[in-house]
């Protein structure tokens with residue numbers, strides 16, 4: 001921030017609860033590094049207050065805001081337009097206010113893909129295996145589909161439930177129980193393996209999705225979208241088996257950088273954002 005004045009434009013994040021959000025630290029670092037005249041704050045919004053809060057932010061002429069749990073899907077009906085990423089995923093994490101019209105985006109897709117491109121990994125014609133079928137998996141799946149993956153298999157503990165929740169992805173992704181032989185076959189030919197389950201996330205760091213590393217080709221790139229701890233059991237096991245890996249930090253930074261660039265037109269300094277994020281995480 002270059003000092004708040006009457007000309008400062010407002011940004012923020014809405015969620016409930018919101019005190020744990022890392023976005024204010026990360027966005028403020030990027031705003032300062034680029035010497036932009038913006039301020040970014042955390043705004044607690046109870047579920048029942050969402051419509052009033054969105055109308056309030058529009059009336060207050062906020063330039064934009066991030067949206068987090070539990071509002072990511074509910075906010076869509078309150079916006080004027082949503083982009084294709086948000087429509088395919090069924091969730092919005094970034095809203096841009098263009099002269100009173102609110103546009104919804106889902107920047108986790110760009111964030112997820114940034115985690116791959118930063119490591120020099122391309123998706124086109126690759127075979128991918130995704131573990132988990134929740135909200136984050138939808139962004140990961142759409143990113144892989146959008147970038148032209150040759151084949152996508154989703155491994156889960158409860159295949160019937162996941163087939164229902166991912167029915168809209170059924171043309172592009174096969175859903176298998178991660179206990180079966182068919183899944184072991186998919187693992188054996190994967191080029192990219194992504195964990196989107198919370199297994200291994202702090203504080204339950206002893207947990208991990210059930211992957212038989214002897215089945216996975218050593219060339220496979222392994223991605224855990226969890227960002228705390230920095231090396232989950234899943235990721236540490238992958239490293240021990242010689243895989244190239246990345247964690248969820250680049251995805252978190254990437255989604256924030258894409259949001260700030262949508263609001264300001266400036267491509268932010270991602271290393272400043274990453275540093276602020278790691279500091280906020282105590283690393």
Ligand code: NAP
Nearest residue numbers: 132133134135136137157158196197198201225248251252
């Ligand atoms: P979610 O919607 O609750 O989905 C979680 C998925 O994992 C579901 O498929 C769920 O299966 C499965 N799962 C949960 N607990 C399990 C267990 N004990 N055993 C087996 N499967 C289990 O959560 P989400 O929003 O997708 O988030 C998932 C993770 O991604 C979190 O760790 C979150 O921090 C991380 N994330 C990271 C970023 C980033 O920017 N790096 C962004 C978003 C999310 P069931 O349906 O069977 O319960």
